[in-house]
Amino acid sequence: MDITQIRYFISVTETLNFRESARRLGVAQSSISRQIVDLEEKLGVALFTRSSRAVALTEEGRSFLPYARDMLRTADSAAFLMSQMSSGKGHLSIATVSTSAPVLIRCLDVFFKRYPDIAVDVILNNGREQLHAMREEKHDFHFAHAAMLPDDGRLDYLVTHADDLVVVVPKGHPLTKKPLPLDFAVLEKERFLVSYEAGYPLLYNHTLDVCRAHNYVPRNMSRFDKAESVLLAISAGLGFSILPSALPAQYFPNSVDIIPIADMDTHRTYIAAWPRRVTNPSAALFLEIVREVTGG
Template sequence: MFELSQLRCFTTVAAELNFRRAAERLNMTQPPLSRQIQLLEHQLGVALFTRSTRSVTLTAAGRAFLVEAQSLLAHAEQAALTARRVARGEAGALTLGFVASAVYEFLPQVVADARTGLPGIDIALHEMNTFEQQEALRARRIDLGIVRAPMQHPGIGCECLLREPFVLALPRQHPLADQEDLGVEALHGQPFILYAHSAWQPFNELLTGLFRAHGIVPDVVQLLGSTLTILALVDAGMGLALVPHSASRIRFENLGFRPIELGAGIRSELYLIWREDNDNPALHALLDAIRQTAGALSA
């Protein structure tokens, strides 16, 4: 079977139709070039050139082979370029898991920044809760995840990406909607929609601990896991809720948001998790891009 070097010799001679000039372009002498062409013709079993003392022309077989040879060389160059880009982390494919609440602000910005800064990396998105992402990461079904709770496990990288305050979600006509300087005491006795308790959703434990510490007893009317569902019920007038600030981008007709002072340490957090033994070069490029996005949003 012929080699790429033979194809380069052939296409150069076909372009110059002169062995001396072709040899000069290839930085070689004429006899080795002639031998390469003869060997290629022997391997193909056809004559590619008609030679005379005055001219060199392509045969019909040579003209047909030239089209294919140029295509093969282009594909070979593209393959080499792709391999180098993958090795540098500039190209490749990754699977990113994320919790639903990350889509309100953070994830869309991550995807937009990655499309601009890492156009050669294909990112497949999978919505999962934190527990599902932890299991998927162990099984290598995802390359990295955006979760609500840190993952403490040997061989797993984990870092906090974002910390944001909670805001009070309430119906627009509620008396607290116009009150200045809201604090946690304003929630005492109020109908309240709370995040359900789960091992992978820390908000229930965080907020119930806050209430206990301040002696606040809201009237909990629903326990739910989805921020979107909670806000839909607030919009319907069923109660108040504390949600991450990024959720205030959600719009319902009767839904409003107010800042509220809850004290130090009461923050919503997003964590990034990944396998430290993942050898995909694109992973580290995307990790850096996600960190930059997080830094810009936190500034």
């Protein structure tokens, strides 16, 4: 199979009409039909059912579609990268977690002004995705919690910033007027909002450590797929959570309040990590900026 066949296949899945796909792609309808048939023959399955009135994906077609999209995305990214390199322009790939995004933005602000011709891809990962990305060295740079750093020594790093876990409540919540340290017993009637352990294992476990240290067992708990969704729910008055202080300041500073956890250490350190052997000239330039911005 070739990328043209993949591109035609995806177009037909979007229109379910060979004529409309041909019009969008600026090719003859017969060309699309022939390429789809060739693709089906190579795969050994029918991707579409066809009749005089309608075109529909088969079960095999639906199963193949996400892989086709991945192939097209990879091919387009590779083509873009090659065009950048052939024109003498650089390319940089960076992955970050939400709590490191503000530091990354400061670095990018300086970098874009200094090197406007270098293309940069930025990927926002949850905790689990970032752990995997760092183990696989998927990107030129990884901005993450320090505990995510693999212990095999393949990545170098510098500390970028730090924050603490805090209790996050809706704006104007009565608990903000209580004296510190906060008595967690008063939270028993509140709904506890957390991110799924699968997506944020470090944050989930750190949060449970805080709960155990205060003998707090949530009675009503709701789980969300993203930490940002937890903040959105808090801002709507649906409950409270325990989160890194960087998140509410970044996403909903005017819709939530934070309460320090004054009776235990909840300090969290963040890093920028990169492969020990920097072979990408653009990455070397970006590292200079990171050191400059963070003082690392």
